[in-house]
Amino acid sequence: MITRTTIMPVSELLSQNVLAIVDIVNASKEVFIQRENFNKFSNYLGELALILKELSKKIGELLEGSTREIGRSLSLIPLESLGVCSSVSNEICQLCKNMMDASYSAALEEEAISKKIELRIQKGNIDQSFENNLVACMSEEFGMATDRSALNKEFEEFRSEIEDGRLRSIDVAEARKMEQIIALHEQADVATCTSPKEKQKRSAIEKYFAEGKKDCPLTLIPLDNLRFRPNKNLRKSIQEWKERNNMITIVSIKSKIQSSEEQEVLQSLGKLKDLCSEQELYREWLIMKDYVLVLIGLLGAKNRDIRTISLDILCILAKDSDDNKERIAKADHALESIVCSLARQIEESKLALQLLLQLSRIDAVRDVIEHVQGCMCLLVTMLNSDDPHASKDAQELLDNLSSLDQNMIRDRALGPLFELLYRHGLSSPSLRELVATIIMHLAVATCPDIQTSILRTFQAICQSPFSPDVRKKLRQTVQVLVQLCELNNQTVRANAVKLFCCLTKDGDDSTFLEHVGQRCIETLLGIIKTSSDMEEIAASMGIICNLPKDTQVTQWLLDAGTLEIIFTCLTDGNRNASYKRPAVENAVGALCRFTVSTNREWQKRVAAVGIVPVLVQLLGSGTSLTKQKAAISLKQFSESSAALSRPVKKPGVFSYCLAAAPETGCPAHLGICSVESSFCILEADALQPLVKMLGETDHGVCEAALEELLTLIDGEKLQSGSKVLSEANAVAPIIKLLSSPSSGLQEKTLKALERVFQVAELKQKYGSSAKMLLVDITQRGSGGMKSLAARVLARLNVLDEQSSYFG
Incomplete structure (x- = not known):
């Protein structure tokens, strides 16, 4: 009967021969004379070691085959006809089954791997084919852990153990035997936290020794020391082999990805x-x-999955x-191929967009992207993508590219951008705002003709139904407009x-305060003083008029001589009146910020x-x-008049002697x-122009005039002010x-009459003419x-103060 014990002497003999060969190889490497010959000798011995290992594997295969044949023959015995009892018959059947299912190759393979590891540890480098074979076998047989950080941590622990001196008592022979055991144990230990299979292996080894066995479970060689010790060098060796093997795989796989x-x-x-x-490390090898x-070439493949994976790898490299970004961008037809992928199905398109976004993050590559035909048009299209991530990437990429020169404009990007901006069905206001910003940034770096076209287009857009969205975003590009206002091109x-003036019409906005400083104000005033274009002058004055009513801004304007420039603008009669009107309107409007009664x-x-x-x-x-606007400024002036009016001096004794005319005070103040x-x-x-x-x-003119006239009856000046209004025929x-x-x-008028009719003289004179109009309002x-109307009627004694109209 063939048993494992009858086979072991042959296997052990082969193992001993391999170890002897290893010793000879080690010694030959240290010879310094006739080194070349000894190197050849060492290589031959290395090949012989592999042959002997292969023989060991063949013996395992022979053993497995023999066991199965015996089991099959045993199953042919007619147990029932021989009268064998059922218990014995069951045992024989189970034995037959076990023998036919027997497998010795795993144990023999482990023995071979164990010896290969020992050979690697003793010497180091043998040859690449031997190394690749070892790593492949280890990975397949034991499911090696490949987590580099975990291995590094254990290497540090091993160094600490050496420093503590806990491993110094182990001799070379014992270490060689222990490594054969640890080769299995350590793999289980690496994967302890994740692999149930490896936990089971470790548990089996511990149980094996707990039963009192003292020989190697793989080779049956007696072991002098049964302590489990971590072998960090072994793990380091395994990781090195794995990395080398993967590098060789990277080299060898190049021809496969170019296969048909x-x-x-x-x-x-x-x-x-x-x-x-x-x-x-592997990316560096690529x-x-x-x-x-090669990967760029695959972007032209017919198979979509091939293109998608290729783009994914290029994204990782970029x-x-x-x-790496420059290397990818400068490869022949690289950017053209990537842009082509932008136009394909969503998954491929998104990866192409991500790759272009990566490439656009350095100036040198952005300058290359701008020359790719069709790129901008496709990006503009992707801005309106249903995929929020794709839309966001397209926004960022366009923003990166928006600082490029006019070559990008020649790619007809403006047409699609403006088309997207005008699209009434555009779902996202924020997208419309983004497009406006991109176009505005493009205007900075392009030629004057295109800059003019962009600026005029935005002026027209500001009058469109969706102008609030666009104007809101364009106000965030004030810095760009400030730069353009400083250009020499008139x-x-x-x-x-x-356009700047148009954007300031919405009122106070803190955005302007961030970018409009003294330099900007001086630029605008310089335009007003030197330009021959009345529309430009009017717009510059309009900006000043519309700027936030901030104290610091107003002080800058005063210090820059704005009042003198406004005065010149209002009094200069040499210019055509029809063209001058907008400038005058804005100049008068600008005055309102300087005439506030609080200063x-x-x-x-x-x-x-x-x-x-x-x-x-x-x-x-x-x-x-x-x-x-003139009435508003005068009203603000008039609000200060009562407090600034100087009291009339009483005439003294000598005034009568000298017959001097006494001072007469203002009838209102x-x-x-x-x-x-x-x-x-x-x-x-x-007074008369206001009454007129x-x-x-x-209505705005009437309201401004009324508010200014009412300043005459503010506070304690009701009697005198009302008399002045009456004499000026303003009450009617x-x-x-x-x-x-x-x-x-109407509301302001009712409040005014409620005060006016407190004066008995005026109530009697004008009350009857107001009654019917007041009743109509009630x-x-x-x-x-x-x-309000009821209260005025009560002043006129038409209604009782308890009337339901007051409810």
């Missing part, structure tokens, strides 16, 4: 991707072995370094100023320039907007007033405003207006 067999190409690319994802050119500058120092500076008489003149000759000192609108002769404005058809036009269709103007007006 699609399945082979896909399998090879999949393995290559796994290696790239594993560690940087670059060194010129895989970039993330490592700028050198056409571009003028259009930049006009009398600013008011004094405006009055000192001589602007008040000019404003009064404009009340009668300007456009409706000019009149309205009852003190000494002047235009320069108290900004009195009576002294400025503004009450009859204007423009005020009453007529009760029939105005403007609810705001019947047809809104709730709040009804109450």
Whole structure:
């Protein structure tokens, strides 16, 4: 009967021969004379060792075959006809089954691996084929752990054990035997936390020794020491072999991914991707072995999966370094092939977009991308992708490319961008805003003709139905407009100023405060003083008018001589009046920030320039907007008049002797007033123009005039101010405003009459003319207006103060 014990002497003999060969190989490597001959001798012995190991494997196969044949023969015995009892028969049947299922190859393979590992540890490098064979066998047989960080940690633990001296008592022979056991044990130990199979192996080994056995479970060689010791050198060796084997795989797989067999190409690319994802070392090998050119070539393959995996690998390589990005971008037809993938199905398109985004992060590559035909158009299309990640990547890539020169514009990017901007069905306002920003950035670096076209297009867009979205985003590009306003090209500058003015019309916005400083203000004032283009002058003045009413900004304007420039703009009669009107309107509007009653120092500076008489003149000759803004400034002046009016001095004794004429005070403020000192609108002769404005058809003009006139009856000046209004025939036009269709103007009129009719003289003189209009409001007006009208009627004694109209 053939048993394992009868085979073992042959296996052991072969193992001993291999060990002897290893010793000879080691010794031959240390010889310094006739080194070449000894090297050849060493190589021959190395090959002989492999042959002997193969013989050991064949013996295992012979043993397995013999066992199965015996089991099969035993199963042919007719046990029932021989009268064998059932218990014996069952045992024989089970034995037959076990023998026919017997397998010795795994144990023999482990023995071979164990000896190979020992050979590797004793010597080091043998040859690459031997190394590859070892790693492949170990990986397949034991499921080696490949986590580098875990192995590094254990290497450090092993070094610590050596330093502690715990391994110094082991001799060379014992170490060689222990490594054969640890080869199995350590693999189980590496995977302890993840592999149930490896846990089972370790448990089996521990049980084997716990039963009192003292020989190797693989070779049956007696062991002097049964302690389990971590072998860090072994693990290091295994990792080194694995890395070398993978590097050789990387080299060998290059021809396979260029095969005409699609399945082979896909399998090879999949393995290559796994290696790239594993560690940087393998990616460096891919670059060194010129895989970039091969992968770029595969982007033209008919098979979509081949193209997709190739793009995925290129993305992984591009993330490592700028050198890799440049290498990819400069490969023949690389960017053209990547852009072609942008137009394909979503998965491939997304990877192509990610790769281009990676490549665009360095200047040298961005300059190459700009020359690719069709790239910008495809990116613009992807902005509106249903996939949020793809849309975001497209946004970032376009933003990276938006600083390039006019060559990119020649790629007809503006057409698709503007088309996307005008698309009414565009789902995302934020996307529309982004497109506007991209176009605005493009305007900085392109030629003047295209800059002008972009700026004019945006001026038109600002008047469109979706202008709020675009204007909101464009306000964030004020820095770009500020740069364009400083250009020497007058056409571009003028259009930049006009768009800038358009964006400031929405009122105060903190965005402007970030980019509009003293330099910008000086640039705008310089344009007003030197430009021959009235539209550019008007727009520049419009920006100043619309800037946030910030104290610091106003002070910068004053320090830069803005008041003097406004005065010149308002009084210069040499320019065509029709072209001058917008500039005058904006100049008068700009004054409003300097005439606020909360800062009398600013008011004094405006009055000192001589602007008040000019404003009064404009009340009668300007456009409706000019009149309205002039009235607002004069109203702000008038709010300070009562406090600034100087009291009238009582005449002294000598005044009568000298027959000197006594000082006469202002009939409204009852003190000494002047235009320069108290900004009195009576002294400025503004009363009649204001009364006339009450009859204007423009509600804004009427309201501004009414508010200015009402400053005369503020506070304690009700009696004197009402008398002035009456003498100026202002009360009757005020009453007529009760029939105005403007609810705001009606409300202000009702509040004004409620004060005016507190004066008995005026109530008696004008009350009857107001009654019917007031009654009409109580019947047809809104709730709040009804109450106001009822209060005025109560002043006229028409309604009782307990009337339901007050409810």
